[in-house]
Amino acid sequence: MCGIVGYTGTKNATPILIDGLDTLAYRGYDSAGIAVWNGTDIVMRKEKGQLQNLKDILKNDPISGSCGIGHTRWATHGEPSYINSHPHGDDKKQLVLVHNGIIENYVRLKAMLQERGCKFVSDTDTEVVAQLLGDLYHGDPIGAITESMRLIEGSFALAILFRDDPYRIYCVCKDSPMVVGYGKDGAHIASDIPAMLAYTRDVTFMGDKQIAVLSPEGIAFYDEFGTPIDKGSTHIDWDLDAAKKGSYEHYMMKEICEQPVAFRKTAEQYVNFKSGKLKADCFPWSDEDAGAVKRIRIIGCGTAYHAGLLGKLYFKRLAGIPCESEIASEFRYSGYEFEPGELLFVISQSGETADTIAAMRMAKAAGVRTVAVCNVIGSTIAREADEVLFTYAGPEIAVAATKSYLTQVTVLFLAALRLAQVRGRIDDARSRELIDGLAAVPAAMESILAKKEKIQYFSSREFSARHVFFIGRGADSALAMEAALKLKEISYIHSEAYAAGELKHGTIALIEEGTLVIALVTQPSLAAKTASNIEEVRVRGANVLAVTNGPMPDVESHCASVWRIEKTDELLAPFTAIIPMQLFAYYMAVQKGCPVDKPRNLAKSVTVE
Numbered sequence: 001m002c003g004i005v006g007y008t009g010t011k012n013a014t015p016i017l018i019d020g021l022d023t024l025a026y027r028g029y030d031s032a033g034i035a036v037w038n039g040t041d042i043v044m045r046k047e048k049g050q051l052q053n054l055k056d057i058l059k060n061d062p063i064s065g066s067c068g069i070g071h072t073r074w075a076t077h078g079e080p081s082y083i084n085s086h087p088h089g090d091d092k093k094q095l096v097l098v099h100n101g102i103i104e105n106y107v108r109l110k111a112m113l114q115e116r117g118c119k120f121v122s123d124t125d126t127e128v129v130a131q132l133l134g135d136l137y138h139g140d141p142i143g144a145i146t147e148s149m150r151l152i153e154g155s156f157a158l159a160i161l162f163r164d165d166p167y168r169i170y171c172v173c174k175d176s177p178m179v180v181g182y183g184k185d186g187a188h189i190a191s192d193i194p195a196m197l198a199y200t201r202d203v204t205f206m207g208d209k210q211i212a213v214l215s216p217e218g219i220a221f222y223d224e225f226g227t228p229i230d231k232g233s234t235h236i237d238w239d240l241d242a243a244k245k246g247s248y249e250h251y252m253m254k255e256i257c258e259q260p261v262a263f264r265k266t267a268e269q270y271v272n273f274k275s276g277k278l279k280a281d282c283f284p285w286s287d288e289d290a291g292a293v294k295r296i297r298i299i300g301c302g303t304a305y306h307a308g309l310l311g312k313l314y315f316k317r318l319a320g321i322p323c324e325s326e327i328a329s330e331f332r333y334s335g336y337e338f339e340p341g342e343l344l345f346v347i348s349q350s351g352e353t354a355d356t357i358a359a360m361r362m363a364k365a366a367g368v369r370t371v372a373v374c375n376v377i378g379s380t381i382a383r384e385a386d387e388v389l390f391t392y393a394g395p396e397i398a399v400a401a402t403k404s405y406l407t408q409v410t411v412l413f414l415a416a417l418r419l420a421q422v423r424g425r426i427d428d429a430r431s432r433e434l435i436d437g438l439a440a441v442p443a444a445m446e447s448i449l450a451k452k453e454k455i456q457y458f459s460s461r462e463f464s465a466r467h468v469f470f471i472g473r474g475a476d477s478a479l480a481m482e483a484a485l486k487l488k489e490i491s492y493i494h495s496e497a498y499a500a501g502e503l504k505h506g507t508i509a510l511i512e513e514g515t516l517v518i519a520l521v522t523q524p525s526l527a528a529k530t531a532s533n534i535e536e537v538r539v540r541g542a543n544v545l546a547v548t549n550g551p552m553p554d555v556e557s558h559c560a561s562v563w564r565i566e567k568t569d570e571l572l573a574p575f576t577a578i579i580p581m582q583l584f585a586y587y588m589a590v591q592k593g594c595p596v597d598k599p600r601n602l603a604k605s606v607t608v609e
């Protein structure tokens with residue numbers, strides 16, 4: 001989705017803005033632009049397509065100055081084009097701005113402004129904000145901003161340069177993230193933390209409708225009525241290199257390989273592996289709270305939803321609590337009526353996914369207690385949920401979620417284990433067995449990663465597949481959904497996940513000679529049943545690859561190929577079994593020459609509905 005950067009200070013703004021846009025490029029975009037005060041005027045450069053196009057323009061026609069804003073646009077209103085790319089300005093040439101989000105009442109506002117004589121040049125909702133602000137501006141930036149906020153409906157993060165106040169950047173946001181920070185050479189703004197890390201680690205998260213005014217000397221904050229307010233800062237200890245590719249060809253491979261560390265870091269926040277016990281005070285439940293939970297609902301989108309499907313299994317099987325996992329965009333419009341004693345788990349890597357935020361707010365409005373599982377400190381979900389169980393995956397740059405999924409599943413598992421303990425559903429010996437099993441997970445992951453060439457070789461033979469089916473039962477059915485999503489989103493190969501027993505109710509009609517079917521068989525208690533389903537597709541010509549939990553001769557005998565994970569408890573198998581699936585998707589995409597880290601049409605953080 002769109003990205004915003006801004007800088008005002010003692011240095012030349014242009015390279016700082018371009019560097020920031022480079023860092024934000026992972027979010028997905030189709031045009032980019034900057035505006036810089038060059039000492040006499042605000043000058044803009046923008047271009048459709050890759051950031052390199054903008055860099056080429058700047059090489060031939062440079063701009064320099066110590067205050068500027070920049071933007072990468074992911075088209076929503078109006079096609080990707082030079083005209084529609086940001087920054088946008090007003091007719092009277094008083095200001096320029098960049099915008100993330102969607103202005104929902106832009107048609108009405110545009111008509112009103114056109115009646116007042118404004119001439120529009122683009123198809124964007126953003127230009128409507130620029131013209132509106134221009135119309136309301138009479139020398140008082142904060143007044144114009146607060147006034148415009150009363151008229152605008154929708155979500156926005158705005159960075160604005162006023163021509164008659166040229167060394168200040170005015171920022172405001174609602175339902176769209178924005179962070180500001182003061183570094184040694186001046187003040188910075190960004191829509192996403194990684195773009196700030198090179199300049200400062202102490203950042204301030206802007207709250208809804210709060211205004212920040214950045215100047216070379218510092219940052220001042222105001223509330224939505226223009227009254228000055230104090231805001232604290234948060235120290236971000238993400239490693240700067242964690243947001244860099246290093247020697248890896250793609251972020252996705254780097255992030256797949258980081259999973260043993262991400263898993264360990266996350267688990268260690270909640271588990272004392274030495275004593276073999278959970279750190280009880282890291283979970284938000286007293287014995288009384290835990291006993292009062294009648295039902296759990298988990299919401300998320302995409303991969304986060306898939307993590308929720310495993311969470312559901314853990315809450316049911318370990319803690320004995322009825323649980324449903326739902327897609328946030330469906331749930332928010334389902335008319336669901338919460339019952340007393342329900343707990344809502346909100347899963348989100350970014351903490352900024354629009355549908356997930358809306359579903360969470362709906363639950364909060366109904367008085368339901370919300371627990372976020374989130375990777376980004378200070379994000380909207382982390383701020384608004386009643387409690388947060390953080391994942392410690394570090395920055396995830398590749399669009400395809402890998403280490404965030406793993407750490408989400410880890411936290412859900414541990415939350416279920418904690419609830420199981422408090423509710424007396426599990427004895428000490430079984431708890432210890434599971435915790436010892438968790439301690440062995442990183443080594444089991446490493447052993448798969450050490451043999452990744454085997455998966456690469458398999459992919460080199462299969463990358464021309466047009467359809468791939470993933471099947472499994474229980475936890476494997478949830479894993480299959482994530483495996484199919486990974487494959488389709490980065491390799492563009494049609495893939496489907498099916499509960500193994502459900503195939504013969506229709507979908508088996510699609511199986512023909514050579515169809516690749518990947519059977520996940522990590523649940524020994526269900527293996528015999530899945531083996532029958534494998535046989536059903538094999539006899540119809542399918543080329544079956546099985547992912548097994550240690551050696552499983554009765555399953556393997558039905559399959560053309562087998563990948564084994566190290567034998568483990570079936571509740572823990574998803575942690576390792578997802579890795580070959582991620583590697584498979586990765587290698588298939590690489591073989592096909594797909595842009596692995598930035599698949600077409602996708603954005604990292606989906607801040608619009």
Ligand code: F6R
Pocket residue numbers: 300301302303304305347348349350351352353356399400401402485486489604605606
């Ligand atoms: C897929 C993927 C997406 C995200 C989804 C939710 O690889 O990354 O499906 O999982 O957009 O994002 P978050 O977790 O940030 O709410």
